[in-house]
Amino acid sequence: MRTIRAIRTLFLAFLVSLVPASSFAGVFLSINIAPPVLPVYAQPVCPGPDYLWTPGYWAYADAGYYWVPGTWVLAPRPGFLWTPGYWGFAGGLYAWHGGYWGPHVGFYGGVNYGFGYGGVGFFGGRWEGGHFAYNSAVMHVNTTIVHNTYIDRTVIRTTVVNRTAFNGAGGINARPNGQEQAAMRESHVQLTSEQLSHENAAGANRANFASVNGGRPANAVVSRPLSGGNFANHASYNSNNRPAYNASNNGNRPAYSANNRPANVEQPHANYSQPVHSGGGQPHNAEPPHESHPNNAGEHERR
Numbered sequence: 001m002r003t004i005r006a007i008r009t010l011f012l013a014f015l016v017s018l019v020p021a022s023s024f025a026g027v028f029l030s031i032n033i034a035p036p037v038l039p040v041y042a043q044p045v046c047p048g049p050d051y052l053w054t055p056g057y058w059a060y061a062d063a064g065y066y067w068v069p070g071t072w073v074l075a076p077r078p079g080f081l082w083t084p085g086y087w088g089f090a091g092g093l094y095a096w097h098g099g100y101w102g103p104h105v106g107f108y109g110g111v112n113y114g115f116g117y118g119g120v121g122f123f124g125g126r127w128e129g130g131h132f133a134y135n136s137a138v139m140h141v142n143t144t145i146v147h148n149t150y151i152d153r154t155v156i157r158t159t160v161v162n163r164t165a166f167n168g169a170g171g172i173n174a175r176p177n178g179q180e181q182a183a184m185r186e187s188h189v190q191l192t193s194e195q196l197s198h199e200n201a202a203g204a205n206r207a208n209f210a211s212v213n214g215g216r217p218a219n220a221v222v223s224r225p226l227s228g229g230n231f232a233n234h235a236s237y238n239s240n241n242r243p244a245y246n247a248s249n250n251g252n253r254p255a256y257s258a259n260n261r262p263a264n265v266e267q268p269h270a271n272y273s274q275p276v277h278s279g280g281g282q283p284h285n286a287e288p289p290h291e292s293h294p295n296n297a298g299e300h301e302r303r
Contacts, residue, residue, distance in 0.1 A: 030095040034170075035065055035087050036210050037163040041220035043115050046141045047072055049148060050132045053124060053139065055084050055113030056220055058165055058210070059199060060096065066208040067217035068199050070113075071225050076101050076189045078130045083183070084108045084117055089168030100190055106183035109167030110174025115139060119174065123155040194225045201226035 035058040043053065056070035075082070085099035086109030097109070105122040116124020116138050125134040133148045134141045137156060143149055164171045176184065191199070202208050208217055 029060055030093040031060055032093055033064075034089070034094055035060075035165040036215035038111075038113070038165050039067070039163075039216055039220050041070065043070070043140045044072070044221055044223040046134065046139065046146055047223050049146050050074060050078075052082055052132065053115050054082050054099070054195070055115065055117055056217075057085060057099075057113075058087070059203060061203050061209075063206075063209055063211065065210045066203050066205075067210070067213070067220065068202040068208075069217070069219050069226070070115075070221040071198060072223060073192065073194060073198075073225055075132075076192050079103060079127050080189065081105050081122055081127075084111070084113055086111045087166035087171075089166050089171055094166060098190065100188040101192075102183060102186050102188045104179070104183035104186060106186075107174075107176035107180040110172040111165060111167065112162060118155075119172070120177065120180070123152070197227050198225035 038058075039056070041056070046053075051072040052075055054071055054073050057068050058065045059068050060066070073082075080101040080103060083100050083102065083106040086097050087094050088097055088109060089095075099108070100106075108117070108119075110119045111117075112119045116122050116135065123135060124139045125132055127133070128148070131148050133150055134146060135152050135155070136143070136149045137151050137153045141149055162172070166172065167174055206212055208219070
């Protein structure tokens with residue numbers, strides 16, 4: 001087993017050596033099992049000024065994939081935006097490309113995480129004079145608390161939903177455009193200590209593992225980052241109604257393989273908004289995404 005792992009590690013290192021460093025900022029993990037599709041969830045209200053939304057994602061541990069809830073966090077410095085991490089499939093392996101902070105949003109695999117992250121660029125807001133202004137057309141903000149808002153509905157449109165969570169063969173076919181490549185070459189800041197604690201706390205809760213929740217985490221999002229002991233204190237905003245995937249009991253690992261990758265899923269709901277263009281962002285030219293929209297409860301829901 002150790003020999004196989006060593007060979008796989010060497011093979012990944014060889015593949016990585018063939019790619020420019022700016023193309024894979026933070027490849028920390030590779031496995032041969034595809035991530036589950038992204039769950040459906042409602043976005044909690046922004047807790048206060050200058051908080052930025054960081055989408056939830058599937059991380060991986062010895063027991064398999066586990067869900068790291070989407071949450072609101074403070075940027076490490078004014079003017080910085082979050083580029084989400086993503087899974088990329090190549091050479092028979094799924095590699096995790098970690099997210100990072102920087103002055104511009106880079107490539108995140110074309111994955112549509114919703115709420116302004118429609119696959120290319122970010123359309124949920126912008127920095128103005130050292131403070132973040134929210135596009136309330138796609139972000140859930142309470143304007144009695146957060147006053148720095150605007151409405152730009154030109155970045156949304158009705159589209160078919162794609163919940164695929166990885167880039168590459170069998171997943172999302174997207175490559176970095178010129179603006180994303182430029183952003184990838186900029187100086188970056190990795191996850192903040194608060195974000196790292198959030199991910200570690202999520203991984204410490206067995207309920208977040210796909211082998212337990214069937215790919216439908218009960219706490220898909222939280223208002224503020226998790227810490228070691230506060231997971232149970234966060235309200236659940238999950239509105240996922242998908243059937244569970246077929247999980248195996250072999251080491252609590254989900255039954256995914258290179259030949260069992262999730263396909264695009266079309267939802268019965270008609271109105272989904274997708275970023276199209278924005279004066280401060282990048283044009284959208286990736287796979288048809290799922291985006292946020294107000295639902296009947298007054299919250300924004302990721303579809």
